[in-house]
Amino acid sequence: MGKKNTANRKKTGLIMLTMSLFMFSPIFMHLIGFKIPLFENLGFTKSSFAPWYTWIIVIIVTIAYVIFTFKAIPFVYIMQREISLFKLIGFLAIVGGILEEVVFRRWLMDLLHGFDYGIIIQIVISGLAFGLAHVMWGLFGGERKFLKGAFISTTILGFAYAIVYLLGNRNVGPCIISHS
Template identity: 35%
Template sequence: MSELTTSSERNKTGWILITIATMLTASIIFWFFNNPEGFIENLIGYKRDVFSNIFIWIFTAFIVVGYIAYTIIALPFVKAHVFTMSWLKVIGIRIAIVTGIVEEVIFRHLLMEYLLTNAFSDLKQILISGIVFGIAHGVWVLLRGDWKIALPVILSTTILGSLLAMLYIMTGRSTFAPIVAHMLINMVIEPWLMLSAVSGKWDSKLK
């Protein structure tokens, strides 16, 4: 691990991620035991024909590779640590799985189905889903008062959210592909994205 981050910053990051992961895991457990079949088919979006359309998975790969590439270019700190293995990375993998599920259920399935029932067009659903997703991911940066990084975070995650919303509609309103994309992205960039936020060392590189 780079000396640019202190033990205190790494421990704080670990506890933040563990707390978030625990809360989101509780949500997943609740959804599953409340309605196991509905959880798998409706919330997770897993159906027998989920892998039948190759173009869906090409688009999924485009989203994953594109956002990871953007992140490691925009944030040298994340790029410097992306292949680092540590106890934080183990926690990062767990957080990637649970956030991929919960955030896609909330920002794609629940939000977009609500908008659909209120007669919002597909385009409006995509834009609203993306914007809400972007704002939600930018709030924690804004709380630090770091406007220089907050605006790019909000813009980039708005674009990511909009692409995932497009993917959701393209798959016949199934969250499965968006969940896979979200998980893969977070598995690469976490926990380094959170550590960079905690330490404030967005632009730092390894010595």
């Protein structure tokens, strides 16, 4: 049993590392001077900083999500206290968080807005896409018993981030900070 669990953790770690490195590539390209319009002005400049209430809302969303996840997926609570590959993967996931927020909030919601979809449709599609994307981690990692909880929690989180994005005047900065 222990060997299978270790093998599954290594497999999950390898998949997450590979995906994180892949997701880091556009950020790296931007950092070395290749300007990618999607990554321009992520909301941290003085002229585009999100309103103060957006930051308070995103702090509340972050705390609520962490508490919910610790209760709904006990494995996450257990592993967060361990110095392990799990924490390395968490660090690498920060990179993924930046890219995910740019894709699921800025790109997807702005695309829907450009096609004249209302804010409810933007929130629903962004949240559902976010939830489905995170279910893939569970499928790859072989942790199928947590799929329902992961889908529900990340979909709700996706809805919350979409609302924060809209309340912040389409500023993705608070979502990136919370996600990371």
